[in-house]
Amino acid sequence: MPQPxxxxxxxxxxxxxxxxxxxxxxxxxxxxxxxPVFKLPRSTVLRYVEDITQ
Structure with missing residues (x-):
């Protein structure tokens, strides 16, 4: 039986x-x-940092 x-x-x-x-x-x-200090997902912070630096 497949997993839901x-x-x-x-x-x-x-x-x-x-x-x-x-x-x-x-x-x-x-x-x-x-x-973790600002209670954000690391991937979200990384995405916005990359957008700023490009």
Whole structure:
């Protein structure tokens, strides 16, 4: 019998937290440190950092 499909649950976060995290990464904080401090998914912070640097 096949396994039931599970839907992806996204972590809720505020835009203010994202801006603060991007500012912290821009000021020298490591991305892996900034994501848990601001309670954001690391992949989300990485995506926005890459968009800014390109």
């Amino acid at each position: 499909l599970e839907t992806k649950r996204y972590r809720p976060y505020t835009e203010e937290a994202l801006k603060d995290a991007l500012s912290a990464v821009g000021n020298g904080m490591a991305l892996r440190e900034a994501a």
